[in-house]
Amino acid sequence: MKRNSVSLVFNIFLVIGIVMLTVSLIFFYNVKKFNASAVKTNGTVVDLIAKRGSKSTTYSPVVTYNDEAGVKHRYVSNVSSSPAGYDIGDQVEIYYNPNDPDNAQIAGWRQYFAVFITGVFALIFGLIGLGYHIVRKVGHSRKERLKQSGQLVQAGFIAVDINSVVSVNRRHPFFIRCEWKDPLTGITHPFKSGFIWSDPTPYIDRDKKIDVYVDRNTFKKYYVDISSFER
Known part of the structure; x- marks a missing residue:
């Protein structure tokens, strides 16, 4: 493997990190934009949907809430966890789109789950790619200094x-x-x-x-x- 091939691998890591950071920022912007125009109300956890994986079972809360017209809506969170993050009967805050009341999100960390996941990957890939270039630059400076003096x-x-x-x-x-x-x-x-x-x-x-x-x-x-x- 040539040095250029090694650099290419770490450049790919750096590019992936930048892309994931961009995606994370887009997710963050979309959450903030949604909340700014959404209506906030209270909902009730009425059920927990089990999602069985190969190693564990996670649970997604099902929440019912009323819009401003008093119409009841049902929302199933796309984020599941183990153990369950809520119990049946828990009261939660809900953001929903006034023009489309079925379009809702549970307020809090679940809104930022995708932001967190993509942000972690951005950090990992970015640090690996950037770290390689920093180490290489420091090493090059040290080498040149030793060759000179x-x-x-x-x-x-x-x-x-x-x-x-x-x-x-x-x-x-x-x-x-x-x-x-x-x-x-x-x-x-x-x-x-x-x-x-x-x-x-x-x-x-x-x-x-x-x-x-x-x-x-x-x-x-x-x-x-x-x-x-x-x-």
Whole structure:
């Protein structure tokens, strides 16, 4: 998997997040618009409709209410929950369209259920997509800073490993391990490269040193130059 392919995956996540956020805002606007022109009245929960799923049973309240002309109407909530959010006999507030009294909604959180669900998905997908680009930008800035002001050392190749924790499209990234022995102190410093999304093993000359830029104040901050191993 090439870096461009990885970026494409996270760009798709970001686009999905933006789309879901737009949908959430549209739902929110529609609720506010409906409430602004609707008539508010009291209704009574007269029944609970069971909706049996594969793992649980949820319940939708059935509410009756009278419009301004005294005509009784029946409303079945399209939001169900487990346990039931209401008991039979509960009094609830109802918004209904004065031009179409059968078009009603229970006042409260149920009106915003779709807003909440799409908003959560927008947050999840958006943070994943945006987070990738933020991390990449921060990493790029850090890399450039180390290349400009860090100490260049020549590290010896140790191995190519796979990060089994991170996965994109069911594929795990590779990384290179290398090390450098400080001739002044005799201390050997291990280094790990950033992620490589295709196996770099065929492109590695095991006898060739790998450039590593190290922060002059601490060996904990470094950048392993893997540009020649990325395909």
